Amino acid sequence: MIEKTIARWHELLETNDQSILDELLADDVTFHSPVVHTPQEGKEITKLYLASASNVLGNGDFRYAREVLDGNNAVLEFVTEVDGIHINGVDMIRCNDAGQIVDFKVMIRPLKAINLLHKKMGEMLQQLAGN
């Protein structure tokens, strides 16, 4: 079920074509950050968080290392390096029966990486939200 959604997700990352993201995210999508407990509700705030994450993590080192797809759920494990710190994380994606993403959760390890992300994502969110 979620295979097509994930194929489109990879196209988004390759092309950076934001119309794919608009098409992929359901209007009532929920985003769960690795840093904060409270979920972020809705398409606009989710796009803001995904853009921030992409700016912070999406350098030349970023690659997916493992994909686990099952029904309407996908877990994409990634690795990258930012400022010399190893970052390992997961994008946990749930889609509805139309293949749109309704839930997007990110977890990060190890502790050093989450502390770095906390700092960088905060700065990036302020920058992007200010534009």
Added chain:
Amino acid sequence: MIEKTIARWHELLETNDQSILDELLADDVTFHSPVVHTPQEGKEITKLYLASASNVLGNGDFRYAREVLDGNNAVLEFVTEVDGIHINGVDMIRCNDAGQIVDFKVMIRPLKAINLLHKKMGEMLQQLAGN
């Protein structure tokens, strides 16, 4: 493939029968903690980490919220509460073709939870390693 392994994993958690863990873990299993980058190699150290995690997280509130199984990989998402802090995490499990676990990785969110775990796991590892 991994379905049987995960069924046994749940039996382990229900019964706390450590012979199941002995049977489930491959001798060359690698454990990846949510806190530290460096992997822990081998069955004995992995058992120590899993016992510590079980002692810290495995209270009455612990439950699995989502399971994503695909081929030799499983991702089990859990939620619990420790000292009033919401903890959300994943057990990422890979097994070999014999159904034995060869790789066990844990990630935790949000930041408050990983900071709490860091402190509690450190204390628990010292206690268990000292016995």
